Each structure stands twice: as structure tokens, then as C-alpha cells.
Amino acid sequence: MTVWDRPEPPTRPAPLDRARIVAAAIALADEGGLEAVSLRKVAARLDVGPMRLYGYISTKEELFDLMVDEVYAEILPEEQPGDWREALQIRAHRTRQAALRHPWLADLLGGRPTLGPNALAVAESTLAALDGLADLDTVQRAVETVSAYLTGAVRREIANLRAERATGLSKRDWQRASGPHLSRMLDTGRFPALAKFVYDGTEVDAETSFTTGLDWVLDAVAAKLARPPA
Amino acid sequence: MTVWDRPEPPTRPAPLDRARIVAAAIALADEGGLEAVSLRKVAARLDVGPMRLYGYISTKEELFDLMVDEVYAEILPEEQPGDWREALQIRAHRTRQAALRHPWLADLLGGRPTLGPNALAVAESTLAALDGLADLDTVQRAVETVSAYLTGAVRREIANLRAERATGLSKRDWQRASGPHLSRMLDTGRFPALAKFVYDGTEVDAETSFTTGLDWVLDAVAAKLARPPA
DNA sequence: ATTTTGCTATTACGGTGTATCGCAACAGTA
DNA sequence: TACTGTTGCGATACACCGTAATAGCAAAAT
Numbered sequence: 001m002t003v004w005d006r007p008e009p010p011t012r013p014a015p016l017d018r019a020r021i022v023a024a025a026i027a028l029a030d031e032g033g034l035e036a037v038s039l040r041k042v043a044a045r046l047d048v049g050p051m052r053l054y055g056y057i058s059t060k061e062e063l064f065d066l067m068v069d070e071v072y073a074e075i076l077p078e079e080q081p082g083d084w085r086e087a088l089q090i091r092a093h094r095t096r097q098a099a100l101r102h103p104w105l106a107d108l109l110g111g112r113p114t115l116g117p118n119a120l121a122v123a124e125s126t127l128a129a130l131d132g133l134a135d136l137d138t139v140q141r142a143v144e145t146v147s148a149y150l151t152g153a154v155r156r157e158i159a160n161l162r163a164e165r166a167t168g169l170s171k172r173d174w175q176r177a178s179g180p181h182l183s184r185m186l187d188t189g190r191f192p193a194l195a196k197f198v199y200d201g202t203e204v205d206a207e208t209s210f211t212t213g214l215d216w217v218l219d220a221v222a223a224k225l226a227r228p229p230a
Numbered sequence: 231m232t233v234w235d236r237p238e239p240p241t242r243p244a245p246l247d248r249a250r251i252v253a254a255a256i257a258l259a260d261e262g263g264l265e266a267v268s269l270r271k272v273a274a275r276l277d278v279g280p281m282r283l284y285g286y287i288s289t290k291e292e293l294f295d296l297m298v299d300e301v302y303a304e305i306l307p308e309e310q311p312g313d314w315r316e317a318l319q320i321r322a323h324r325t326r327q328a329a330l331r332h333p334w335l336a337d338l339l340g341g342r343p344t345l346g347p348n349a350l351a352v353a354e355s356t357l358a359a360l361d362g363l364a365d366l367d368t369v370q371r372a373v374e375t376v377s378a379y380l381t382g383a384v385r386r387e388i389a390n391l392r393a394e395r396a397t398g399l400s401k402r403d404w405q406r407a408s409g410p411h412l413s414r415m416l417d418t419g420r421f422p423a424l425a426k427f428v429y430d431g432t433e434v435d436a437e438t439s440f441t442t443g444l445d446w447v448l449d450a451v452a453a454k455l456a457r458p459p460a
Numbered sequence: 461a462t463t464t465t466g467c468t469a470t471t472a473c474g475g476t477g478t479a480t481c482g483c484a485a486c487a488g489t490a
Numbered sequence: 491t492a493c494t495g496t497t498g499c500g501a502t503a504c505a506c507c508g509t510a511a512t513a514g515c516a517a518a519a520t
Contacts, residue, residue: 038475038476038477039476039477039478040476040477048499048500049499049500049501050477050478050500051478051479051499051500051501052498052499052500054478055498055499059477059478060476060477060478107341109385110382110385110386110389111337111385111389112389112392112393113389113390113393115411115412115415117415120415120421120424121420121421123421123424124420124421124422124423124424127423127424127427128422128423131423131426136426136427136430136431136432137431137432137434139427140427140431141439141442141443141446144383144386144439144443145379145383145442145443145446145447147382147386148378148379148381148382148383148385148443149375149378149379149382149447150382151378151381151382151385151386152340152377152378152379152380152381152382152383152385153374153375153378153382155339155340155341155378155381155382156340156374156377156378156381159340159341159342159343160343163342163343181345182345185345185347185350190351190354191350191351191353191354192354192358193354193357193358193361194350194353194354194357196361196366197357197366197369197370200366201366201367201370202366202367204367209371209374212375213371213374213375213378216371216375216447216450216451216454217375217379217447217450219450219453220446220447220449220450220453221446223449223450224446268506268507268508269507269508269509270506270507270508278468278469279468279469279470280508280509281468281469281470281509281510282467282468282469284509285467285468289508290508290509
């Protein structure tokens with residue numbers, strides 16, 4: 001009896017693990033945004049029934065948590081730099097780059113406490129860079145303040161980027177021309193200061209805007225680290 | 231022919247406007263979070279068919295936009311303070327208070343450009359407070375940096391608050407005991423700095439943490455306003 | 461009086477997350 | 491080897507979602 005006569009062995013269920021599930025979910029999100037991620041589509045991409053996923057996740061929110069932590073692996077710098085300031089800068093820029101690669105990250109950033117191993121590793125490396133430069137409270141405040149700025153800045157940048165892409169126009173053009181609503185509002189004269197900034201302000205690209213704000217915050221941190229807390 | 235003989239006049243459709251729709255949506259969100267807001271439930275609360283809403287909004291996202299702008303009305307300070315720093319502080323605290331009243335605001339903050347009349351009014355009053363204290367670019371950078379911090383800080387606070395409420399424990403207890411995952415992670419010794427902060431750090435209440443970080447950022451702004459830009 | 465128009469209400473479609481449950485393949489025992 | 495208990499997978503089912511299409515109907519226009 002040759003191989004050809006014997007039937008195929010019964011199809012074993014596709015092997016599965018969290019890594020594969022998360023990878024599929026991230027691929028979907030990268031292609032179509034967070035809203036394109038459904039358990040059914042993730043399962044379909046793995047040639048598996050939707051219910052199968054519940055062995056590895058117990059809720060969709062947990063899948064999002066795993067996705068975020070996976071991205072934190074991209075954010076974690078491979079080598080620890082010497083200077084605390086550089087450490088924070090690198091973390092910030094790597095986070096921003098990750099968000100540009102995975103815009104859906106902006107929707108999740110700061111939305112839930114991040115307790116995954118990679119997020120913890122990032123937190124560890126950040127705290128380690130500042131450890132000993134001031135008392136615990138000050139260091140913690142420093143990290144939290146920079147993190148808050150980071151979350152907000154990344155969110156805004158991605159939000160603006162989406163708005164621009166939706167209209168296919170540059171930020172300035174979008175504000176002036178394609179946002180007839182905004183133009184109309186500004187022309188009412190009820191927002192003189194705002195109008196001045198929109199019409200007379202120079203357009204700065206997102207990266208330098210991000211970096212400048214970050215530097216300001218880091219300057220503030222530097223000042224507090226230098227002097228012991230009040 | 232008495233009144234009793236005459237039939238009731240035909241029931242006119244319930245009068246509707248955006249204000250009523252938004253109010254119903256906000257009530258729903260206040261009670262059950264953003265996820266409790268569905269067009270069907272909003273409509274039901276107004277004794278109206280779901281499709282009726284599409285005369286006033288064309289998508290659910292637009293309803294969210296309206297909700298956010300409605301909250302900006304609560305944020306807008308009634309009188310303009312003299313000092314720019316005080317203006318930014320007041321805005322920040324009013325935003326935070328609004329988010330504590332309407333936790334779902336944290337989910338939406340920074341998620342989309344805010345172009346509603348109330349949001350514009352807040353932007354106007356903020357820019358007006360800083361207008362003339364430096365060149366346009368610097369002022370814009372200042373507002374954006376503070377706003378980014380504000381978004382991130384509010385988001386984190388609400389996220390932590392939810393996590394605590396979910397377990398019914400204080401933040402510290404949640405981290406130490408009820409977060410067995412975190413404890414286990416920290417006990418691996420892979421996160422020494424993080425462990426030190428979690429175990430030895432003092433617990434600071436959310437408000438002072440928020441205020442302190444804000445003051446740091448404002449200090450940075452003050453420094454840049456004092457000195458003309460590089 | 462009749463036609464047109466502009467809302468309104470109903471129905472329907474294609475999706476969602478997840479609880480429930482029957483079944484088939486395996487492990488262990490007699 | 492036969493049987494039985496267990497485990498985990500898949501299909502089915504439920505309740506709900508946003509919204510497109512459509513049918514109905516009262517007011518306005520002719």
C-alpha cells in the first residue's frame with residue numbers, strides 16, 4: 001500500500017499561541033486601524049474558528065493589551081544610554097516612531113495601565129536612567145510628567161495626521177480652505193486670537209514640534225533634578 | 231360634539247434637536263461609560279426610532295464630537311483671569327474636573343481635532359491669555375505642550391482610577407497585593423529600579439501629582455516666554 | 461382636489477463579542 | 491482490546507450594533 005493509497009491523516013487543529021494571535025491582530029490593525037480588528041477576522045486569518053481565541057484571551061480588551069505590549073518591545077531601546085536626558089529622549093522618539101508605524105497605538109496609549117513584560121521593561125529602563133539623581137518622589141514625578149506629555153503629543157499628532165489624510169490636504173490648507181467650518185467660525189470675529197494664530201502662524205512640521213515640546217519638558221525636569229525638592 | 235367624541239389629534243413626532251440628543255448621550259455615557267452609548271439607546275431615551283437621529287448627525291463619531299464639545303462648555307472659564315499662568319492652570323483644572331465628572335471624556339481627549347464652538351472658545355481664551363508675551367510660534371508651542379501634558383495626565387489618572395475601581399483597592403494595594411502579576415514580575419528581579427519605586431515610593435494622591443507635573447511644565451513655559459526663542 | 465415633497469418609521473443587512481453545548485479525539489484503566 | 495472519563499475544539503446561538511434601503515404618510519404646493 002503506497003502513500004497515495006493512504007488517506008491524509010486527520011487534519012490536526014492549527015497550532016496556535018498568543019504570539020501568532022497578536023501578530024495577526026497587529027497586521028489587521030496596521031492595515032485598517034483598530035476598528036478593523038475583530039476576533040472573527042483575527043481568527044479567520046489564522047484559519048481557526050473565532051471561539052478558539054478564547055483559550056488564549058478572555059476578552060477583546062486583553063487582545064488590545066497584548067498588542068500594545070508587543071509594540072513596547074519595539075520601543076525598548078537595545079542599549080542603555082549614559083545620560084538620563086538622552087534616555088528619555090530616545091524613549092520618546094521610539095514611542096513616536098512606533099505610533100507612526102502603528103497609528104492605532106495612539107488610540108490605546110494611556111488608555112489602560114500597561115503591565116505587560118515589555119511595557120514593564122521600558123518603565124524599568126526609564127526609571128533606571130533617572131535612579132539616584134533625586135529622591136524617589138521627584139524621579140517618579142519626572143517620569144510621569146514626561147510620559148503624560150508623550151501620550152498627549154503622540155495622540156495629537158496622529159489625530160491631526162488622520163484629519164489631514166482624510167481630506168488629502170496639508171494641515172495649513174486643511175485649516176484654511178478645506179475646513180470651511182473653521183474659516184466661517186474664525187470669520188465671525190469671535191475668536192480673534194485664534195484667527196491670528198491660524199492665519200499668521202508659520203507651519204511647523206510635526207517632528208520638530210514634538211521635539212521642541214519634549215525639550216521644554218525635559219528642561220523642567222532638569223531644573224527639578226538639579227535642585228532638591230521644595 | 232363633545233371632546234370625548236373627537237379623537238385625539240394625531241401624535242406629532244417628538245420634537246428633537248441636537249441639544250436633546252447630546253444630553254441623552256451624555257447621560258448614558260455618565261452612567262455606563264462610552265460603550266453604553268449606542269444610537270439605539272440614545273433614540274430610545276428620547277422615545278424615537280434610531281433612524282431619526284440621522285437627521286441630526288450622520289455618524290456615531292459625530293455624536294461623540296458633539297458630546298466632547300458640550301463638555302468643553304463646562305471647561306470654558308466664565309471670566310478671564312489676568313495672569314497667563316493662572317489661565318492655563320484654571321483650564322487644566324477645569325478639564326480635569328470635567329473628566330472626573332465624565333470619565334468617558336478621557337477616552338476621547340486628543341483623539342480627534344476639536345473644532346466645535348465651545349472647544350474653539352476654550353482655545354481662544356487660552357491663546358488670548360498668552361498673546362503678546364512672545365512670538366506666535368513660541369506661544370503656540372507653549373499651548374500645545376501644556377495641552378499635550380493635560381491630555382496625557384488626565385488619561386492616565388482616569389485609567390488608574392478605573393483600574394482601582396475594578397478591583398476595589400487603593401492604587402498601592404492594587405499594585406502590591408491584588409496585582410499578583412505585577413508582584414510576580416517584580417519578584418523576578420528583572421526590574422530592580424521599578425521594584426524599588428513600587429515598594430519604597432510614597433503614595434501621592436492624584437490631584438497633587440497632576441498639579442505638580444503641571445507646574446513643572448508651566449515653569450518650562452515661563453522660562454521660554456521670558457527669553458526670546460533661540 | 462390632486463400632486464408633489466420631505467420627513468418619519470419600519471424593515472433589513474451584515475457585522476460584532478461572547479455564552480452555551482455537542483462532539484470527537486485522546487488518556488487512563490480494566 | 492474495550493471502555494470510559496476528560497479535555498478542548500467547533501458550530502450554533504443570542505443579543506446587540508451602525509446604518510442602508512425602503513415604504514408610508516402628513517404637509518405643502520399646484
